[in-house]
Amino acid sequence: MTTRTDAVRGLIVWVALGLLCATLGCSGKEDAAATKIAAQGSDSVAAPAKPESAPAKPAAEPAPAKSEAAPVRPASAPATEPAKELTLDLGGGVTMKMILIRPGKFMMGSPVTEIDRFDNEVQHEVTISKPFYMGVTEVTQAQYEAVMGKNPSQFKGATNPVETVSWNDAMEFCKKLSDKTRQAVRLPTEAEWEYACRAGSKTKFSFGDVEEGLGDYAWYRANSDNTTHPVGQKKPNAWGLYDMHGNVFECCADWYGDYAKGAATDPSGPASGTARVSRGGALVSRPGYCCSALRRIGSPDIRSDRCGFRVVVSVSAPGTK
Numbered sequence: 018m019t020t021r022t023d024a025v026r027g028l029i030v031w032v033a034l035g036l037l038c039a040t041l042g043c044s045g046k047e048d049a050a051a052t053k054i055a056a057q058g059s060d061s062v063a064a065p066a067k068p069e070s071a072p073a074k075p076a077a078e079p080a081p082a083k084s085e086a087a088p089v090r091p092a093s094a095p096a097t098e099p100a101k102e103l104t105l106d107l108g109g110g111v112t113m114k115m116i117l118i119r120p121g122k123f124m125m126g127s128p129v130t131e132i133d134r135f136d137n138e139v140q141h142e143v144t145i146s147k148p149f150y151m152g153v154t155e156v157t158q159a160q161y162e163a164v165m166g167k168n169p170s171q172f173k174g175a176t177n178p179v180e181t182v183s184w185n186d187a188m189e190f191c192k193k194l195s196d197k198t199r200q201a202v203r204l205p206t207e208a209e210w211e212y213a214c215r216a217g218s219k220t221k222f223s224f225g226d227v228e229e230g231l232g233d234y235a236w237y238r239a240n241s242d243n244t245t246h247p248v249g250q251k252k253p254n255a256w257g258l259y260d261m262h263g264n265v266f267e268c269c270a271d272w273y274g275d276y277a278k279g280a281a282t283d284p285s286g287p288a289s290g291t292a293r294v295s296r297g298g299a300l301v302s303r304p305g306y307c308c309s310a311l312r313r314i315g316s317p318d319i320r321s322d323r324c325g326f327r328v329v330v331s332v333s334a335p336g337t338k
Contacts, residue, residue, distance in 0.1 A: 099332050103150045105198050111163040115150035115330060116257050118213050125211055126276060127221075127310035140310075142280040145212050150330040151205065154178075154248035154259050155267060156190070164194050171322035176247040178265045178325040184293045184317035187268045187326040194328070201331035204270040206285050207312070209329060210296050214262075214309045216255040221308045222262060223254040228304040235263025237307050241300040262307040265325035266295040273314045292316060299323035 105113040126140035155178035162168045169181045182190075187204060195202040205213070220226045224234055232239060234254070236246045241263070249259045271286025271294050286294070292314040298307030301323055305311070315324070 099148055103200075103330060105194070105200065105202075105330075107160055107163040107194070108197065109163050111159050113156075113160055113328075114153045116153055117148055117332075118145075118151050118209070118256065118329075119148050120145050121212070123212050123215055123217075124219060125208055125310070127308070139276050139278070141276060141278070143208050143212070143284060144280070144282040145209060146283055148332045149205075149209060150332065151209075151213050151258065152327045152329070153253075153257060155265060155325050155327045157248055161190060164190055164197065169320070170245075172245045174245070174247060176249075177245045178248055178260070180245060180265050180325045181320050181322045182325060183320045184268050184295075184315075186320070190326075191328055202328050203331065204268055204326060205329045206283075207269045207271045207294050207296065208281075208284050210267065210269050210327075211309055213256065213258060214254065214297065216258070218255070218309070221310075223309060224252075231262060231304050231307060235260065235298065235307055236300055237263040237298055237302050237304065238300075239304075243300060245300055261297055261309075263298045263302065264300060265297075265323055266299045266313050266321075267297045268324065268326040269294045269296055273312070295324055295326075 099117055101117050103115040103117070105115065107113060122142060122144045124140050125143040128140050157176050158168050158170050158173065158179045159175040161170075161179040161182075165186075168179070169186075170177065170179050171181050191202045191204060194200075214223055216223050218224070222228075222231060222234070224230055231237060234252050236251065245264055248264070251259060251263075253259045254261055272288070272290030273292040273294050274287035274290060277284060293316075295313045295315065296311065298311065306313070315321070
């Protein structure tokens with residue numbers, strides 16, 4: 018009885034669905050699907066269609082890392098301090114030691130006229146505005162020969178100061194040594210020489226005013242025995258420079274002329290002249306000719322066995338040559 022009832026119910030459903038499809042215009046596939054459902058009976062429920070999977074939610078992007086601020090660089094870094102010493106290689110195992118002379122101010126000239134012919138040594142304030150290197154000693158015969166290939170000195174000795182050279186010879190040495198070392202080698206100006214000789218002193222000599230102490234620092238008339246001596250045997254001045262008094266006069270770059278009447282910065286003497294200046298006294302000099310302010314003059318082409326020179330190197334920029 019139950020089976021017949023289910024069959025009648027199925028037929029009724031089939032007829033109802035057929036009429037509905039005719040009314041709505043169902044496709045053949047939809048008819049077949051409806052027939053299949055009717056045949057299975059009303060208790061059979063189609064499985065719900067799986068919903069389309071929602072698009073995967075994109076993973077959250079990591080928050081941008083906080084960028085560390087780049088170090089702030091100054092517009093211009095502070096200049097490097099020049100080295101305190103400089104050693105030049107002259108070749109053949111010969112070297113030249115130089116020390117840094119820092120800028121500063123000093124009173125150039127003498128407060129008292131030591132010698133009448135040099136009465137233009139009017140004391141005045143001078144500023145040395147740039148650092149430079151100065152040879153610890155006078156140029157020796159070994160150093161001169163290493164650069165120039167000859168030794169013209171009267172008093173022979175490898176470590177004695179070179180002499181019997183003119184101002185022009187000294188300039189030629191500087192030119193050749195500059196080419197060899199690629200450093201700006203030159204003669205010191207008068208102002209640079211006196212500034213370095215005084216080494217902060219305001220007295221007649223770099224060590225004081227008393228002439229009796231000169232023999233500790235210089236080879237001069239009283240102790241030289243009329244000959245030059247190896248450099249660096251006497252006491253140095255306060256800045257470590259030897260033989261700034263005595264042994265040989267030292268050529269400076271300047272033409273001879275009157276000093277400026279007031280304060281000056283980096284003076285370099287007249288633009289022209291007939292005589293060059295040398296400084297420091299020599300083996301035959303009396304004490305008064307060895308003082309820090311004394312000026313000696315001579316023709317640039319005259320050679321003398323009491324005249325040599327000492328060189329300096331310009332510091333074009335701190336920390337560079």
